[in-house]
Each structure stands twice: as structure tokens, then as C-alpha cells.
Amino acid sequence: MVAPAVRRLLWVACCLLLPVQHAIADTLSASWAGGERGVSARFDGFWSAQRNALRLDRGWLYARNDADWLYLFVDLTADTGPDRGSGRDYLSLVFDVDGNGRITQDRDIAYGMYRDSIRLGLQRFHGPGRFTGLQPTRAKLAAGFGPSAASQRPHRVWELAIPLAEIGAKAGGGVRLGLRLHSADPQFTEERPPGLHSDFANLLRIQLAGPPMIMSVITARPDLAMPQSQRPRIGAIVGRVDSSVLRRLQPRVVLVPGDAGPSPDCPLPEGEPVDRRIAEGGFVELVYANRSSKRRGQGGWTVYCPDGSEAPIRALFSTQIPPTLPPTLPDGATAEWLDYHGNRLLGIITGLVGDPDMVQRYLDSEGEDWSIYRRIQGRGDTINYLVAE
Known part of the structure; x- marks a missing residue:
């Protein structure tokens, strides 16, 4: 027979699990960033402190966050051609803002790069594979080329800062996203998951970190x-x-x-x-x-x-x-x-x-x-x- 206290815990846990769970291809846990950061696309101490990474087919994905921003570092170790990224190397991302596992018109969003520029714009979905034009965004992007912890051979790296408010997320919650990465030299395109612009069923998931809290020590009398x-x-x-x-x-x-x-x-x-x-x-x-x-x-x-x-x-x-x-x-x-x-x-x-x-x-x-x-x-x-x- 289950004790009343355990039954209460089970009831609370069931309440926490009520939202529909969707098929998720991969999950990455973000670390707390501890303060707002710019984007420089260098594998520096900020990223070396991140102990978890998600394996991509041709590189790695890192994630950190604070109360306002999601920071992403794409370590594309297979892209060893030193392109400048202007209309050649590029990336795009999609976010399931309402988290329902389906593309919701005017709710879910994608980020893409302006032509001949290392600058992001925001698009809203009109349906599978259909978007608005690029619109201004607070999101930031930087392209770099150099070594990292995963490979000492210089290669393409991307760093992004995405406002949590734009993607409907909060620290401690979850984010469902997909990304497309294109390299001009050597030539390849990687999509995680495949068909991310038309199907949200198997998007990646990032579990955002919550801010650390203080624990006091009390001496008994x-x-x-x-x-x-x-x-x-x-x-x-x-x-x-x-x-x-x-x-x-x-x-x-x-x-x-x-x-x-x-x-x-x-x-x-x-x-x-x-x-x-x-x-x-x-x-x-x-x-x-x-x-x-x-x-x-x-x-x-x-x-x-x-x-x-x-x-x-x-x-x-x-x-x-x-x-x-x-x-x-x-x-x-x-x-x-x-x-x-x-x-x-x-x-x-x-x-x-x-x-x-x-x-x-x-x-x-x-x-x-x-x-x-x-x-x-x-x-x-x-x-x-x-x-x-």
C-alpha cells in the first residue's frame, strides 16, 4: 500500500508530466552563463566551461543560457575551407515556439542570414516550408574560423545569441529547435533533423539551465x-x-x-x-x-x-x-x-x-x-x- 506522502508526490509528478510529450531526436542540457555575453565565434573559456555537447554528423553543438539569452556554439569541424560566409557558408534555425510538435502559422519562427552578410533576420512560418520575408531581430550571429577542443585543425565555427523572449522560452524551461548548416568548401549541407522546415516532429531539444540559488547553513542550538x-x-x-x-x-x-x-x-x-x-x-x-x-x-x-x-x-x-x-x-x-x-x-x-x-x-x-x-x-x-x- 502506498503511503499518503508518496501518493502526494506521485500526484505532483503526474501534474508536471501532463503536457503532451513529442518525439525528440536529441537532448542537450545548457549550462548557466552567469551574465550577458556578446558573440565572437571563438572557442574560449566561456565555451570550454560547457561540459555537455550534442554530436552532429559533422561537428558539435553547445548551448548555454542566462535569464534573457540562449547562446549557441556550432563547432563545424568538417568545414575546413576558410570561406568568409558571405553568401557561401550559411546556417539557419527553426524554433517550435509553442512546443506542440507542429508548425503553427505566425507563431513558430525561423532565423536566416541576409544575403552577403553575417547578420540574422527573423521569419515567421506561414505553413510547412513557407515563411514571411526576413524581419529585424535582436538575435546576434558571428562566424569564425579556427581550432577548438574537438579539433585543432582550423574549421568553421558559428556563435549565436537568441533572445529567449523571441522564441517564447524562459530560463529553466525547454526549447525545441532544428538547424541547417551549409559548407561551400568542402561542399555539404547538414540538417538536424532532416526536413526541419516542413516537419517539427523530431526537433532537437535544449533543456535550459535555471539560475543558481543561495543555500545558507544554520547552526542548531x-x-x-x-x-x-x-x-x-x-x-x-x-x-x-x-x-x-x-x-x-x-x-x-x-x-x-x-x-x-x-x-x-x-x-x-x-x-x-x-x-x-x-x-x-x-x-x-x-x-x-x-x-x-x-x-x-x-x-x-x-x-x-x-x-x-x-x-x-x-x-x-x-x-x-x-x-x-x-x-x-x-x-x-x-x-x-x-x-x-x-x-x-x-x-x-x-x-x-x-x-x-x-x-x-x-x-x-x-x-x-x-x-x-x-x-x-x-x-x-x-x-x-x-x-x-
């Missing part, structure tokens, strides 16, 4: 401590919860580069964790398919290579500022109610990790002077960390 004898026993904790349900309600982990990038033989965490653990000291650890991992510590996450060595990268955890702990001791009825819900939180932790020894590690990390309020806060934080991705 010793006079609110719960006696050791009142701590729950692991054997009394029962119940499991689907981590995918909780994960839909949680903020994301954002990777931030350190002074040096990771070594080539140290793959970074990607995809969803394959294992969720509580390590010695009560720290949450997420393990990925390539055996890299992230461990939650004070102030963020530490990233580890598959061989166990620490990677030269750190990760920040975004969450909401928790409320101030109550200043007074609870009365008998309130203490019993709080203790009940504290035990239920511990039951969720048990269900997520499935190992009594790991749960004991977490209990051992709870301070002797922690009040019931602090325990509830700590257990809630641990659940957040376990389902962060």
Missing part, C-alpha cells in the same frame, strides 16, 4: 538537542520510494570548472546516476555509468575520476534558503508529531539507498546536540542530495 535514546532504530524504518518521482521536484547540480580542465582519461559524470550511496561520514555520493562520481561535502560537490582520484572540477548545488529553525522547544504533542515525520524522512533515505549500513553512516553523522528540527532539516537535505539528478 544545543538546548534543543534530542537525547540519544530517542533516536530511531534502523530496523523500525520501512518503505521505499521511487527516486525518479522525487527527482522531478528537485533542483539540478551544476558543474563549474576549476583552474584546470579534467584530464582526458578522467570522464566527467554524465547522464543519471546508476548508484546512490551514503559514504563514510554521512556524505551523499552519486555514481555514474562511467564509474565517475560526485560526493556532497560542505559548500558543494567534489567530483572523482573512475580511479578514485579527485577531478580538477567542482560542482555547486542549487537549492532554496531553508526557513529559520524554531527558537523554542516543542511541547509533548508537537514533539511526537515531529518525531514521527523525522522517522518517515529516514524511511525515505532507507528506501533510496537500500542499505542499513549506509543509513547507519548517516545517523552517525547527526550531531549529538542536534534538535529534532535540525534532524528533520538534515534528513530533508540528504534526500535532496540523493535525488539531485
